[in-house]
Amino acid sequence: MANLKTKVIHGGISTDSTTGAVSVPIYQTSTYKQNALGQPKEYEYSRSGNPTRHALETLIAELEGGVKGFAFSSGLAGIHAVLSMFSAGDHLILADDVYGGTFRLLDKVLVRSGITYDLIDLSVPASLEAAFKPETKAVYFETPSNPLLKVLDIKEIARIAKAHHSLTLVDNTFATPYLQRPLELGADVVLHSATKYLGGHSDVVAGLVTTNSENLAEKIGFLQNSIGAVLGPQDSWLIQRGIKTLALRMDAHSKSAEKVAKFLEESEAVAKVYYPGLPSHKGYEIAQSQMDAFGGMLSFELVDESKVKPFVESLHYFTLAESLGGVESLIEVPAIMTHASIPKEVRELAGIRDGLIRVSVGIEDIDDLVGDLNRAIHLIGA
Known part of the structure; x- marks a missing residue:
């Protein structure tokens, strides 16, 4: 079995079977000529299947240890498809500090179809046990979480969920399969905002999903095709290209983030x-x-919360922007930006205070990054 450093380059469908091209071509087509009436080829219509997208879907399944992968037009589109497996009356357990967009999708959209949920601190096993109801169908969480970097015990949560006949759904965006593989630890479905580390260059929006269950793969595949929020061939190619350098980038992100955190x-x-x-x-x-390492994300709070605005606006190498996982360092304030859709009282109950600052540490020279932070601290007189 190849190492992940090799798999990100040679895994999945890494060459074109027709021409031998070492970069899978961009099949920019919406439809395909059929051999005969009633005898379709492997591909008929690009919403249902596209060779470029299929190569990416095969790759994420192999990297995560799944049986089949699915590529979507955004991370939230992937989450929507997965959560669409549930019906009116079903109950979900949601980690209390998930990404604001995930919360908004469930709280403002899916509840209208009769799905219910509870926000739970999943770092406390007793809280999880107490949250299950007869109608609970799944536990959904991120680890490390966004934005508090909570580390949740995937194996233990999956064990508890299985005992209650529920699924374990894990958003693995922060860690990527290079650093963490939830399916190996008992999870049923893994989701990614491929916009982030998998793409790696802040130039594409995409979502990826995989599962180690043939039954769940069939359900997700049906929903992917029925809802139709699939990833286009150009963007599928960009994500594959990004994944080829995933190992190098995640090693660099992790090494620099640890130094920034210590500073x-x-x-x-x-x-x-x-x-x-x-x-x-x-x-x-x-x-x-x-x-396998701790990743490139961190959050922190200043002693003087009133200095947050001048601090983030005075940085040079840390760009004030939403998103994460690119080669460049980004900084943001979740309460105002990525998690603003979560009501203030809900945010604060989860520990996401107004002064919390989230950082995506890029792959710039570490001395420049630390120097930039140090200069900003002195500029605001903190």
Whole structure:
């Protein structure tokens, strides 16, 4: 079995069977000529299947250990398709600090079809056990989570969910399959915003899903085709190209993020740092057991919350922007930006305070990044 560093380059469908091209071609077509009436070829219509998209879907399934992969027009489109497996009356358990867009989809859209949910702190097993109802069908969470970098025990949550005849759905965007493989730990479905680390260059929006269950794969495939929010061939090609350098980038992101986290933790201007690679992190031991490295994401709080605005606006190498996972470093304030769709009282109950700052550490020179943060701290007089 090849190492992940090799799989990201040679996994899935890495060459074109027709020409031998080492880069899978972009099949920019909507439909395909059929041999005869009633005898369709493998491809008939690009919503149902496209060779470029199929290559990407095969690759994510192999990297995560799934039986089949699915590529969507955005991460939320993938989440929507997966959650569409559930019906009126079904209950879902949702981690209490999920991405704001995921919360909004469930709270403002899917509840209208009769699905119910509860927000639960999944880092407390007793809270999870108590949250199950007879109609509970799944537990949905991110680990590390967005934006508090909570590390949740995938194996334990999956064990509890299975005991209650429920599915375990894991958003693996922050870790990627290079650092963490939830299906190996008992999860049933893995989701990605491929916009982030898998694409890696802030130039494409995409979502990926995979499962190790043939039954679930059939359901998700039906919903992907029926809802129709599929990824186009050009974007599928871009994600495949990004994945080829995933190992190199994740190693660099992780190494630099750890150094940035240590710098911030030692700064008198910083009240708290959230990074799973710090021994002070509540989930440090779990992260060590289920992750191969700690990733490029971290969050922190300044001692003086009033200095957040001038701080983030004075940085040079950290771009004030939403999203994450690109080669460039990004910084944002979740309460105002990525998680603004979550009501303030719900955010604060989950620990997402107005002064929380989230950072996506890029692959720039680490001395430049630390120097930029240090300069900003001194500029605001913190």
